[in-house]
Amino acid sequence: MRSTVELPDFAQAKIRPPQLRTHLVARPGLEQALLAALPRHRLTLLVAPAGYGKTAALARMLCHWPAEAALAWITADEDDHLQRLLACLTAALEPLDLPWRVAPEALGTLAQADGGLRGVANELINALASAEVAQGLIVIDDAHSISDPRVFALLQAVLDHLPEHWSVAIASRVDPPLSLARWRVSGELAEFRRTELRFNAQETAALSVSMGLGDMDAQLAELLTLTEGWAVGLRLGLSAQANARGGGSSARDVRACSGTAHRHLFDYLASEVLDDMPDDLCHFLLRCSVLPELSAERCAHVSQLPQAAYWLEEVERRGLFVTVLDSEDLTLRLHDLFRDFLESRLQRDHADQVPALLCRAAEHEPDLTRAVGYLLRAGDWDQATRRLVESGPELIARGGAPALDQMLDQFPGGELAARPDLHLLRGMAAFPRFDFDMMSTEMLQGAEGLAQAGRASEVPLAQAFATLGMMSSGQVEAAAVMLARLVLQPLPPDQQALVRYACAWCAFAQGRSDDVAPHLVAMVEGLERCADVQVGNGCFFLSMLAGFPGARPALIRFADCALRLSGDQPSQLRAGAWHLRTWLALEVGDLAAALQHLTRADEDVHWLGRPRSLMTESWMSHTLLDALRGDAAACHAAAHENARDMTEHSLAANRLTHEHAVLFAHVRGCWILGDMVALRSAAALLARTGNVYEWAYAESERQMGRAMVALADGDLALAHKLLQPLAAGAEGSVYFVTTQLRLMLADVAWRLGRHDEAAAILRPWCAQALGGGEVGGALMVGSEALQRLAAVDWGTHLGPGGTALLQQLAQRLSGAAQPLAPDGLPLESVGGAVAYPGAGHWRRCADDPTSVLTEREREVLARIAAGDSNKLIARRFDLSPHTVKRHVANILGKLDVTTRGQAAACWRGLPTDQGKGPLQR
Incomplete structure (x- = not known):
């Protein structure tokens, strides 16, 4: 089920404009009217039935289009959906080296996010606005072929904010579903319809001469009347006249057909042309x-x-x-x-x-x-299946799951049901949209079909994928039974990696904390042995397992392996590795490094179009880390986006299984910030969750939320009663909850005057932390509580170094009350301007704004300043064009500029319009 060939999303001929044919009749009036209309109007529309010369008119106009002006041509066809049209458009714009901030191939993925069409429109508008051309034109020919309404919704959004130096021309047989009336009233729409496109007498005469028919004025007038200036009808009619001279059809025959629909006339005349051929x-x-x-x-x-x-x-x-x-x-x-x-x-x-x-x-x-x-x-269902099996996984990895679903829907029901590989593909396509019910159903059907087809060696992989879907739709016990059988089988490395990954999550879901790490070790061993990026992409979601007993070494190995496999190519796997490194850094209390790693993850997530499969980790991480760095607005925004995605876009099974985790992260963020109003609101929402599909730790999260509300109300006794049983267990939730619980309980015990109890709670934790154990949860106790614990004279109660550890952590958290730069210094203490690309934090020196760039980025910027295109830069440094685009995006973001020219000016030390930012964000 791995792709062997990376295929383009469309035929390259779709973005090749037509050449001017020498025998096309000049139509200077139409051509000049078109040429005058295009730069002055937001949209130029050519609408007429088939055969009225819309494409030919645009082709002749291109002969007069300024050579220095930009042109992107797309010919639509009936297979075009939103993602395919986006791929065509970005490829047609490729020669302009536009400064994309999202991978062009990821725009289709971005379109699937909440508010995705607006996000895609903004990215397109920003890229077009940053194109360093005086005039640009986008042509969409045969737009009537497009049936996906989202394409026109996107066009509407782009046209509403189209940069002034760009315009759009659409050729279609019918009016596109756009705000034509509004633009017509405002004078921003130019229209060329049947009246403007039909041939006149002079053009008809010129057409006759070009076909070698000579002087036939009477017949031409009659033919022009019969065809009403219909270009294709004229050409066919003239061909029929030529045939009539040789004993073929006559003008009378043409006249007899002229009363029928254009299509019937065309078929009649075309048959004459075809029959006259060799x-x-x-x-x-x-x-x-x-x-x-x-x-x-x-x-x-x-x-x-x-x-x-x-x-x-x-x-x-x-x-x-x-x-x-x-x-x-x-x-x-x-x-x-x-x-x-x-x-x-x-x-x-x-x-x-x-x-x-x-x-x-x-x-x-x-x-x-x-x-x-x-x-x-x-x-040929077999060959169609083979092509999809070869290329489907790669298509999904590039955000093409909707396109794959569309192709699978074309199979007859019986053929689809009988082919296990197609079930597996449909299950894989369901994952990016978190349709876990379909994922598990399709994978189980695929596994059954593989077994019946005698392909038993492929069954474990399908079943492992199925268990991931089953767990996330509340079927944890059934998944555990299946995994218990799989783990006993001798498996190849790729299957071992995925099976053990599923086993680790199953152990977590069932509350078996000590079983998580052994499965992670076996997972990493399998991944290291097969060294397959596609396998890694199936195991990328691991940051929430940081802090589990004994898991740290295996997780470090996984992150290292994932980054080696990914290289400099942003991918789901690489973003997952940066998320994991974020929490591995916080596990040892290094908030500054955690923020750096989260910035790297943010860059990849944004570049990949914010896929849902990565956004959950992103939102959860930002909810907590933004709270730790004192940014309440960012913390609440991430939590609300996460909750809205869960409520509005998740299917019922996923929401019932995981909603509590989303709400609990916000409760913890509010606690860290000391925002007790928001805490009570979030805890009330958390308290209303609860169902049989939840994972094992859900009730403990609700109890911890109640304890936090009790503390906010000043009820220390109730808080102590609620926290005590929770703090006694092993790690059972995500992001170091147990350490947070223990230190919160110690603080409550001290405030209640139970000093020996507080020391007894802290003593084993301090010994473990000083021995290299997890300390990140201590930062989540909150600055006020951590300061109280650090201020206590514990004497020898905490052992050597215990008090110093608390003081160090309190000081570190106190410094994080201000937003931190990557080196851990508050931003206010850093000289020069500070830019925030995405959610990241980059420090720029006022004397040298390029100092924030990496060595490779500085090399790329030097070549941009020298005038090299992306292709030349890629060739010079032996990089892929995709990687060069990514470097350009990083450079523009870090320098806070919008165009390549502005970036080059930074390199040359010239003044720029920095700080203006993109047009739409």
């Missing part, structure tokens, strides 16, 4: 009509005709209904009407050949959506 050319066109774009190599393979290049040139020479694409090799795109006509004739006359043609079309098709579509139309 048999070999007709044979070639019919068989290649299954392809949306025609190149010599693809056509030769599909048609099995070695002279494909010759026939393509003949098609172009004859001026048939094709568009020539801007590419090194001759590539043609069939007009929709012509292609539909050819496919209909192919199905009528050669239906038996269609499946083989479609299968051959899929063989060399790099566009996965198209390839699978060909195979499904051919009824």
